[in-house]
Amino acid sequence: xxxxxxxxxxxxxxxxxxxxxxxxxxxxxxxxxxxxxxxxxxxxxxxxxxxxxxxxxxxxxxxxxxxxxxxxxxxxxxxxxxxxxxxxxxxxxxxxxxxxxxxxxxxxxxxxxxxxxxxxxxxxxxxxxxxxxxxxxxxxxxxxxxxxxxxxxxxxxxxxxxxxxxxxxxxxxxxxxxxxxxxxxxxxxxxxxxxxxxxxxxxxxxxxxxxxxxxxxxxxxxxxxxxxxxxxxxxxxxxxxxxxxxxxxxxxxxxxxxxxxxxxxxxxxxxxxxxxxxxxxxxxxxxxxxxxxxxxxxxxxxxxxxxxxxxxxxxxxxxxxxxxxxxxxxxxxxxxxxxxxxxxxxxxxxxxxxxxxxxxxxxxxxxxxxxxxxxxxxxxxxxxxxxxxxxxxxxxxxxxxxxxxxxxxxxxxxxxxxxxxxxxxxxxxxxxxxxxxxxxxxxxxxxxxxxxxxxxxxxxxxxxxxxxxxxxxxxxxxxxxxxxxxxxxxxxxxxxxxxxxxxxxxxx
Numbered sequence: 001x002x003x004x005x006x007x008x009x010x011x012x013x014x015x016x017x018x019x020x021x022x023x024x025x026x027x028x029x030x031x032x033x034x035x036x037x038x039x040x041x042x043x044x045x046x047x048x049x050x051x052x053x054x055x056x057x058x059x060x061x062x063x064x065x066x067x068x069x070x071x072x073x074x075x076x077x078x079x080x081x082x083x084x085x086x087x088x089x090x091x092x093x094x095x096x097x098x099x100x101x102x103x104x105x106x107x108x109x110x111x112x113x114x115x116x117x118x119x120x121x122x123x124x125x126x127x128x129x130x131x132x133x134x135x136x137x138x139x140x141x142x143x144x145x146x147x148x149x150x151x152x153x154x155x156x157x158x159x160x161x162x163x164x165x166x167x168x169x170x171x172x173x174x175x176x177x178x179x180x181x182x183x184x185x186x187x188x189x190x191x192x193x194x195x196x197x198x199x200x201x202x203x204x205x206x207x208x209x210x211x212x213x214x215x216x217x218x219x220x221x222x223x224x225x226x227x228x229x230x231x232x233x234x235x236x237x238x239x240x241x242x243x244x245x246x247x248x249x250x251x252x253x254x255x256x257x258x259x260x261x262x263x264x265x266x267x268x269x270x271x272x273x274x275x276x277x278x279x280x281x282x283x284x285x286x287x288x289x290x291x292x293x294x295x296x297x298x299x300x301x302x303x304x305x306x307x308x309x310x311x312x313x314x315x316x317x318x319x320x321x322x323x324x325x326x327x328x329x330x331x332x333x334x335x336x337x338x339x340x341x342x343x344x345x346x347x348x349x350x351x352x353x354x355x356x357x358x359x360x361x362x363x364x365x366x367x368x369x370x371x372x373x374x375x376x377x378x379x380x381x382x383x384x385x386x387x388x389x390x391x392x393x394x395x396x397x398x399x400x401x402x403x404x405x406x407x408x409x410x411x412x413x414x415x416x417x418x419x420x421x422x423x424x425x426x427x428x429x430x431x432x433x434x435x436x437x438x439x440x441x442x443x444x445x446x447x448x449x450x451x452x453x454x455x456x457x458x459x460x461x462x463x464x465x466x467x468x469x470x471x472x473x474x475x476x477x478x479x480x481x482x483x484x485x486x487x488x489x490x491x492x493x494x495x496x497x498x499x500x501x502x503x504x505x506x507x508x
């Protein structure tokens with residue numbers, strides 16, 4: 001990374017740049033962690049959940065007010081472990097005095113870096129610690145938290161606690177699906193974010209080009225713009241981000257990462273294998289042909305955003321939540337110069353209507369999960385509900401939040417950011433574009449395992465074909481180690497994220 005790029009990195013970018021550090025599994029015993037992994041998957045299987053819309057029972061009390069609801073808990077302190085560096089969480093701090101003044105409930109916020117959060121949180125939760133009442137959780141990692149969390153569902157059915165103006169149906173269906181388990185709501189979504197393609201609208205206009213609709217077209221455009229100190233595309237190559245760089249095009253070609261038995265499927269059946277090799281080759285060519293800035297293999301979303309903000313890159317496939325940074329003239333040279341589009345589909349032929357069954361760009365929906373060990377559950381619920389309420393979320397959007405999950409806010413503020421129409425469109429395309437990561441407690445471990453194989457390929461250590469086969473074999477070994485193949489059980493789609501289905505193939 002050059003000196004100017006480093007200087008341009010704001011606090012947000014810095015805090016997110018290394019968010020995917022490889023963690024120890026948890027501080028609990030290995031046996032306990034494996035048990036939770038297999039129990040969680042078994043729970044999904046037993047419930048047979050398949051991604052349907054969850055409609056919890058909600059109380060509707062006339063004349064309800066937050067002040068009245070909070071009276072029994074006035075004086076309590078709700079302790080929150082919050083993820084550092086996210087604009088939503090930064091904006092939220094300024095609103096907390098309003099909640100405290102209305103309720104008499106004190107909010108204590110402690111921040112933890114994303115890359116450290118899972119390990120630190122699991123140490124506390126697995127030992128029954130009551131240090132925190134609420135945990136800020138990325139829905140991608142929610143399955144690992146689920147055994148230790150208290151559902152919100154019963155609180156929603158309590159007329160003394162449930163805000164009748166909360167409008168649960170206004171929250172993105174897919175966001176809430178990622179935050180639910182066994183027909184129970186565990187979190188209210190505070191963030192709706194997934195990878196969207198930002199591109200230099202001014203450059204594209206001058207070149208007479210439109211945003212790419214296939215991955216080959218993206219490559220060709222990246223090659224077109226990569227000259228005279230400019231680059232066509234920004235790779236995020238650090239750990240899990242490397243997995244995403246390849247799986248997004250792979251999934252968009254109709255690929256799947258697991259079969260119905262949780263056997264990995266990058267290298268089989270034959271159609272998957274060919275598509276995985278196409279996706280891997282494409283990303284490798286972008287890197288080796290220098291269509292992405294130097295140092296990209298060390299980029300995560302924050303560094304990629306900071307590099308793009310320098311003004312010499314044509315395209316940046318990045319998470320929606322970060323676009324507020326590149327649209328801020330104080331932090332970005334490209335503010336006001338960006339167009340936004342869905343990530344491409346297909347290698348050289350786009351998917352019909354740009355839709356892929358099961359999705360291809362990964363959804364993340366952050367929220368506050370309540371610990372079973374919390375001694376202040378009602379007060380914690382009131383804060384979580386207030387934070388996700390229409391009024392509070394609107395104030396956050398007005399402050400600059402770039403990833404709201406409320407549909408009416410996306411409609412009302414459709415011109416606030418260029419990517420808001422895409423966020424809004426996503427709420428109408430349930431199950432067609434957004435990929436919900438597999439619901440397994442060792443999600444991070446299998447993703448990092450895949451990333452290692454793909455990174456070796458990027459630097460020429462192994463071939464494309466070897467990388468795809470290695471990813472499958474190493475993940476298969478990991479999944480067996482975690483106990484997922486006992487009894488050779490078939491898992492529902494909500495566990496595997498396998499919405500198309502592939503033949504069962506034993507890898508080990």
